Every structure is written in structure tokens, then in C-alpha cells.
Amino acid sequence: MTRVFNFSSGPAVLPESVLRQAAEEMLDWHGSGMSVMEMSHRGPQFMAILDEAQSLFRELLGVPDDYRTLFLQGGAIGEMAIVPMNLLGAKTSIDFVNTGTWSSKAMSEAGRYARINEVASSAATAFDRIPAFETWRLDPDAAYVHICSNETIGGVEYHWTPDTGDVPLVADVSSNILSAPLDVTKFGLLYGGAQKNVGPAGLTLVVVRDDLLGRALPITPCAFDFAQQSDNGSMLNTPPTYAIYIAGLVFRWLKAQGGLVAIEALNLRKAGLLYDTIDASGGFYVNPVAVADRSLMNVPFRLPDARLDAPFLAEAEALGMVQLKGHRSVGGMRASIYNAMPVEGVQRLVDHMLDFARRHG
Amino acid sequence: MTRVFNFSSGPAVLPESVLRQAAEEMLDWHGSGMSVMEMSHRGPQFMAILDEAQSLFRELLGVPDDYRTLFLQGGAIGEMAIVPMNLLGAKTSIDFVNTGTWSSKAMSEAGRYARINEVASSAATAFDRIPAFETWRLDPDAAYVHICSNETIGGVEYHWTPDTGDVPLVADVSSNILSAPLDVTKFGLLYGGAQKNVGPAGLTLVVVRDDLLGRALPITPCAFDFAQQSDNGSMLNTPPTYAIYIAGLVFRWLKAQGGLVAIEALNLRKAGLLYDTIDASGGFYVNPVAVADRSLMNVPFRLPDARLDAPFLAEAEALGMVQLKGHRSVGGMRASIYNAMPVEGVQRLVDHMLDFARRHG
Incomplete structure (x- = not known):
């Protein structure tokens, strides 16, 4: 398994x-x-x-x-x-x-x-x-x-x-x-x-x-x-x-886990990993939301070219990460990182994002 | 288990x-x-x-x-x-x-x-x-x-x-x-x-x-x-x-299991075991429903004295049979014998009913 x-x-x-x-x-x-x-x-x-x-x-x-x-x-x-x-x-x-x-x-x-x-x-x-x-x-x-x-x-x-x-x-x-x-x-x-x-x-x-x-x-x-x-x-x-x-x-x-104070700290850390990666990507990844109102639960982001979506998703799946496709109404990607998503999952996604941007940026 | x-x-x-x-x-x-x-x-x-x-x-x-x-x-x-x-x-x-x-x-x-x-x-x-x-x-x-x-x-x-x-x-x-x-x-x-x-x-x-x-x-x-x-x-x-x-x-x-024809045959057999036991009990067990309209799924029955309910239920539980208490609005017993209840379960209940009636009849 x-x-x-x-x-x-x-x-x-x-x-x-x-x-x-x-x-x-x-x-x-x-x-x-x-x-x-x-x-x-x-x-x-x-x-x-x-x-x-x-x-x-x-x-x-x-x-x-x-x-x-x-x-x-x-x-x-x-x-x-x-x-x-x-x-x-x-x-x-x-x-x-x-x-x-x-x-x-x-x-x-x-x-x-x-x-x-x-x-x-x-x-x-x-x-x-x-x-x-x-x-x-x-x-x-x-x-x-x-x-x-x-x-x-x-x-x-x-x-x-x-x-x-x-x-x-x-x-x-x-x-x-x-x-x-x-x-x-x-x-x-x-x-x-x-x-x-x-x-x-x-x-x-x-x-x-x-x-x-x-x-x-x-x-x-x-x-x-x-x-x-x-x-x-x-x-x-x-x-x-x-x-x-x-x-x-x-x-x-x-x-x-320590209740809501502890889980909030973890959620801030997970979301921070993703938003930092997006913001430091030099525009390769884009999240359109005003910084103060960004969700800690759902992180949508776009790649510079929608033709890169399919390879990004296929490679993610090969690395054991699924359901990253954005909602059909907005396209791009969406990483939902609720309480039960471990930090390791977000770290693996961030590593993939960095690697993918390096190869396609 | x-x-x-x-x-x-x-x-x-x-x-x-x-x-x-x-x-x-x-x-x-x-x-x-x-x-x-x-x-x-x-x-x-x-x-x-x-x-x-x-x-x-x-x-x-x-x-x-x-x-x-x-x-x-x-x-x-x-x-x-x-x-x-x-x-x-x-x-x-x-x-x-x-x-x-x-x-x-x-x-x-x-x-x-x-x-x-x-x-x-x-x-x-x-x-x-x-x-x-x-x-x-x-x-x-x-x-x-x-x-x-x-x-x-x-x-x-x-x-x-x-x-x-x-x-x-x-x-x-x-x-x-x-x-x-x-x-x-x-x-x-x-x-x-x-x-x-x-x-x-x-x-x-x-x-x-x-x-x-x-x-x-x-x-x-x-x-x-x-x-x-x-x-x-x-x-x-x-x-x-x-x-x-x-x-x-x-x-x-x-x-x-053979679909609905087969399961109906099984349900008729299970319900038959219970109703036959009730009807052959000489009035010890009573089911008040008109014979033609008796449910194959839920078989309510009363004992001759409500004070026998508690021992009947306790003995049933000791024999591995639970949730036999009748609905609070009608009292007595109720055996719900849906599709997934095996014939063995009904047989065990019938055996208990016969034994209990013998001791208390």
C-alpha cells in the first residue's frame, strides 16, 4: 500500500x-x-x-x-x-x-x-x-x-x-x-x-x-x-x-495535535511554503489574490502557459501528488492543504514546483 | 472479534x-x-x-x-x-x-x-x-x-x-x-x-x-x-x-446472492420461522398484525407479561443477539430481519424464544 x-x-x-x-x-x-x-x-x-x-x-x-x-x-x-x-x-x-x-x-x-x-x-x-x-x-x-x-x-x-x-x-x-x-x-x-x-x-x-x-x-x-x-x-x-x-x-x-492554536501554526507554515515559492518564482507561478486575504486552505496558482499544466500535473502524479488541477472555472492549479495535509506533502509539492520552473522557466 | x-x-x-x-x-x-x-x-x-x-x-x-x-x-x-x-x-x-x-x-x-x-x-x-x-x-x-x-x-x-x-x-x-x-x-x-x-x-x-x-x-x-x-x-x-x-x-x-428473487425467498423463510414460532406458541408470543399484511422485515411481538421483557432481552444478549427491544411507542420485542440478517441469526432467536417460553409459559 x-x-x-x-x-x-x-x-x-x-x-x-x-x-x-x-x-x-x-x-x-x-x-x-x-x-x-x-x-x-x-x-x-x-x-x-x-x-x-x-x-x-x-x-x-x-x-x-x-x-x-x-x-x-x-x-x-x-x-x-x-x-x-x-x-x-x-x-x-x-x-x-x-x-x-x-x-x-x-x-x-x-x-x-x-x-x-x-x-x-x-x-x-x-x-x-x-x-x-x-x-x-x-x-x-x-x-x-x-x-x-x-x-x-x-x-x-x-x-x-x-x-x-x-x-x-x-x-x-x-x-x-x-x-x-x-x-x-x-x-x-x-x-x-x-x-x-x-x-x-x-x-x-x-x-x-x-x-x-x-x-x-x-x-x-x-x-x-x-x-x-x-x-x-x-x-x-x-x-x-x-x-x-x-x-x-x-x-x-x-x-x-494541540488543538486550533497548534494547527493554525502548522497551516501558516504549509501555506507559507507555497506562497513563498510562488512569490519567489519571478512570475513563473502566479497567485492573483491580495496578500492579506490569501487562503491558508486553498492555494490556486497559474503557470505561465496553460500548455504546461498537463506536464506539471503528470509529473506531480508520478511523484505521488494528486488532485492538483484547478477548478474548471479558473483553470491552472489548486493545492488544497487542509489540516490533515502533512507538511511533507507541501514540501514535496514545493520541490516539484521549483524543479519544474527550473526546467521550463 | x-x-x-x-x-x-x-x-x-x-x-x-x-x-x-x-x-x-x-x-x-x-x-x-x-x-x-x-x-x-x-x-x-x-x-x-x-x-x-x-x-x-x-x-x-x-x-x-x-x-x-x-x-x-x-x-x-x-x-x-x-x-x-x-x-x-x-x-x-x-x-x-x-x-x-x-x-x-x-x-x-x-x-x-x-x-x-x-x-x-x-x-x-x-x-x-x-x-x-x-x-x-x-x-x-x-x-x-x-x-x-x-x-x-x-x-x-x-x-x-x-x-x-x-x-x-x-x-x-x-x-x-x-x-x-x-x-x-x-x-x-x-x-x-x-x-x-x-x-x-x-x-x-x-x-x-x-x-x-x-x-x-x-x-x-x-x-x-x-x-x-x-x-x-x-x-x-x-x-x-x-x-x-x-x-x-x-x-x-x-x-x-441471486438478486431480488433469491433474497425474497430467503426473507420469506426467515420471517416464516419467526411467525410460525409466534403462532405455535399458544398465545405466549403475540403478533397483532393481520396475517396477510405481516412484514417480512420487522416482526414485532409481545410476551404475556411486560415483566418478562427484561429477562428475555438479557438472555438474548448473553446469546449474542442485540437490539431486540420494541419501539418505545409499542413496547414488547421487535426483530428486524433485513436482507443482511443471516438465517442463522433468526434460527438462534427462534431457539431462544422456544426455550424461554418453555421456562416461563
Whole structure:
């Protein structure tokens, strides 16, 4: 067995130790004689797994007592509609900051239920930055302000948290949750699909402040009603049990790494290796994002000639590095380097970049 | 490692050979150097996994060419709202046949979007049967007729398919899909959560006739719009990739068992062992369901005195049989004996029942 370095933007690399444990426990979890996949979600074994995952998640992220954490079925695109269903209440509009593909998607999903107010956008500069907070035209009557904390395609990330005053701040944190410390108290609601830093696809995490519960529109299905799910401990319906189990193992691994402070230091080091290589390449490699807003999770870069893309990728694959092709909408390369990507993987990529530029520059 | 016989109503037992293969492939699927959990859903490896799972599912169930099969995130409770969102179109009412807990749940979820017409119900006899077709007061203007093909709590199952003429028949088949041959052409739409006969929780299967697509209400989130998902090959959003992989292995296993004709014979044999034991117990064990409508998947039964429940369960557990406790709403016992429950498990349960009755009768 040879493991590759997998730079996929998601579903993405998981810690090898987590996969080893999952393989070992597949037929018999802790002497239960069952796989976690086979357990009733209401049985004592799975309840213990869910409780531990919830506790570790709250501990790692520092979730205050007045916030609920929900582990639900689905992913972020579904939540882009479910969040407005839950938070609109009697309000009629939502403020959105548009920083690229996923912000735009969230706007179009929410637009079914509310008037969308684009309070700031970096569209004019091809989504190469986070619009400066001073330029945001916030509406004090908005139901909430929505941001996408990290754009996986553009490679743009918030490294600061806006202060939206009395209007709740809502963030799609799918692609950078648990990659660095976050002050949860500045947010009304966080949501994200699991398949970047947390676990398998099919699990959605929601962190919501108590006072925002109970505002769901009458059209909200019970499975997607945060207040009902909170009252039922995320068990109003059958949760994605195996994905929650894997997430719990990832949380344990993250805690053993030293938690979010330690993982942020590692993520800064990994991203630094890549951006330094790009910036020192004399223009051979180009990342178009404003330096202050560059993503620590997704590093897109272009080569001087698109005809070099195929050999760059083929050689990378021969060196055991896969899924480096950029998103079809932007082309070039993209290295997604989530928590579970080891420094060695990034170092190997950097070595390849240097070698490739030397031969083709 | 000692495996138990797991009678959980869902998530439920999976074929041991499937779990073994999943464990072996956990760190490196077919030399890819990746776990299936880590694969991009748009990469060639996962696309091959999805294609094979779709093909096997269509082959096993005999899905005609004019039906789409969708593998989506979520579960049946979510679908109970999503199906009316997709099928109502300009219609304003839906016909429901009420056979117990899950029919009732589907009615309350659909009630957010349409007028609910309960065309038949077995509530008066404690949901002990499927109401005779002659008594159904069908409305020719209904958007569709909804049934639950198997009630997991009551243990009541349709062993025939109603002919609803021009009004599409819709069935929640969560708990008996792939347990016996089914004539798909008699249905407009089938939906079901995976966690009984198919795979891990978090995957929903939808089979829908082409002409019913494109009627989604404007409030329908894109992730839940069957037409959009169909146009995108179930990849409008990230599907539950690992659950689809396990489902594909279960489909392969099912095909190797001889497909639905062979598995139905086995299911009849397993259920027969249990019902025969109950009926020959001289009233010690009681199953309240009308004989013609007894479920092959979930066999509820009561002991003559509820104080015997605890010793029955404790002794069963000591014999390696778990999750036999009945649903909290009905009490007693429930043996869920889905496809992956071996005959040996049912035989061991029957032996325990006979021995227990002998000692306590």
C-alpha cells in the first residue's frame, strides 16, 4: 500500500491514523460485535460516540454555553437554503458580502425566501480579495449578514471577523472550520459541510446562538428546523452516524495535535511554503489574490502557459501528488492543504514546483 | 472479534463480507493511495464507484429507462417534505393512506405545502393491517397517492401494489426496498433512506419517472430539486460519497446472492420461522398484525407479561443477539430481519424464544 499526497478541495485528505483506526474497528467497535454503521442511532454505543464528538467539537472551537451545536444530514449547498428558512422570521432581507463562487451560490439559494442585499463585492477585481469593511453598506434591518469565510475556488479567506453590531453574522465555514481559532461569540450562526477539515461528505455542522432558534418559516421541513433538531439532540431524524464517528476521530486527532492554536501554526507554515515559492518564482507561478486575504486552505496558482499544466500535473502524479488541477472555472492549479495535509506533502509539492520552473522557466 | 446478531430496525446489520472489504480498502482503494472518503466526488475513481452503484441498483430493481435514479444526501424524513415540493406542481392536494407512524409522519410533513386527504386508514384497528383497496376514497385530482410500503414500528407491509390509475403512486420504501421484486412501472416515485437494506445512514435513494420532473415549487432548494439533481447526475452538490461506496458493495453482494428473487425467498423463510414460532406458541408470543399484511422485515411481538421483557432481552444478549427491544411507542420485542440478517441469526432467536417460553409459559 502506498498512500498519495491528496490535494483535493473536498472530499479531502483525512489523517492516516483516523483511517487506520476506522479500518480496525470496522467489524467490531469496542467489543460491541457491530460496525458503527450498523448501530441504532438511539443505542448506548452510538449515543456515546455522538456525545464525545459533540464535546470535542465544542471544546476545540470554544463554543460558549449559549450556542447549540447540531450534527445534521446534508451539506453546505442545502444549508444555504435551510439557514434563511430558519433565521428570517419576520424579516424580509438578508445582507450578503460577495467574495466569489460560494458567496454567490448562497445568495441565489437565499433569494427564494428573502430580498438579497449585496452589501459589498469584489466582483470588479475578479474576486481577488475580501472587500474592506469600511465599504460594506450594511442594513440595520437585515435578518443577518452572510459571509463565506473561505472561498475554495478563488482561494480568498477572511483573516479577521467583521463586527456587524446587533445584526447577526452568519458564516459558511465549510472549508476553514477548525483550521484556526475563531471567536464564536462574534457570530450568530456558523454552518459547514464536513468534507474538508472534519470528515466524510454527508455531515453538516451548525453552531447557532440560542436566541436565534424558533424563527423558522412555516415551510421549513422538520428535519431542517434547527430548533426542533436542537430539542432532539440532532436526533429528530437518523443522523449520518458513520460520518459523525469519523468526525469524532478527527476531533480526537486534532486535540492530540494541540488543538486550533497548534494547527493554525502548522497551516501558516504549509501555506507559507507555497506562497513563498510562488512569490519567489519571478512570475513563473502566479497567485492573483491580495496578500492579506490569501487562503491558508486553498492555494490556486497559474503557470505561465496553460500548455504546461498537463506536464506539471503528470509529473506531480508520478511523484505521488494528486488532485492538483484547478477548478474548471479558473483553470491552472489548486493545492488544497487542509489540516490533515502533512507538511511533507507541501514540501514535496514545493520541490516539484521549483524543479519544474527550473526546467521550463 | 465476535460478531453479534444485530436485530436493529436501522441503522441495521450489513453483510459481513461488505464490512471486510471496506476495512481492507479503507486506506487505499484499488491502488489509488486514497480512502474512498478522501476522493473528490468529481474524480475518475469516485465517478466509477457511483456509476457501478447506479447500474447495479437499476439492474437489481429492474428500473425502466424512463425512470431516473438519484443518490442524494439525507434521509426519508427530509424526503417527506422534499417529495411534495417536487411533485405538487399546480395541484393542491395529496392522497395519503395511513398505516401507522411513518405514514402519519409523511402526512404532517406534506401538510406544509398541500391539503392532505387521508383516503384510508387502519387507525381504528391500531394500525394492524393495510386498508383494503376497495375502501380507498381516491381523489382523481390529487397530485399523487402516497403509501409507506412497510411500517417498521407496526410491522405492517404491502404485499401487493395498488393501481391508482392516472394519479402517480408514491411510496416510502425505506425499510423494504430491494427485499423482494417490485414492479417499478406501477409507481411514479419511490424514495427511501439507505440505513435498512442498502447501507449507512445519510444516503437517500429516489426513483422518479421522467414526466414527473420539472414541477418543483419555487421554494425548493436546488440541492433537493430532483430535476436539477437528475440533470447533474446526483452531483449538483457533493453526494454522501462513502455511503454510496458501501451501498455499491451491498448491491454487489445482493447480486451474488441471486438478486431480488433469491433474497425474497430467503426473507420469506426467515420471517416464516419467526411467525410460525409466534403462532405455535399458544398465545405466549403475540403478533397483532393481520396475517396477510405481516412484514417480512420487522416482526414485532409481545410476551404475556411486560415483566418478562427484561429477562428475555438479557438472555438474548448473553446469546449474542442485540437490539431486540420494541419501539418505545409499542413496547414488547421487535426483530428486524433485513436482507443482511443471516438465517442463522433468526434460527438462534427462534431457539431462544422456544426455550424461554418453555421456562416461563
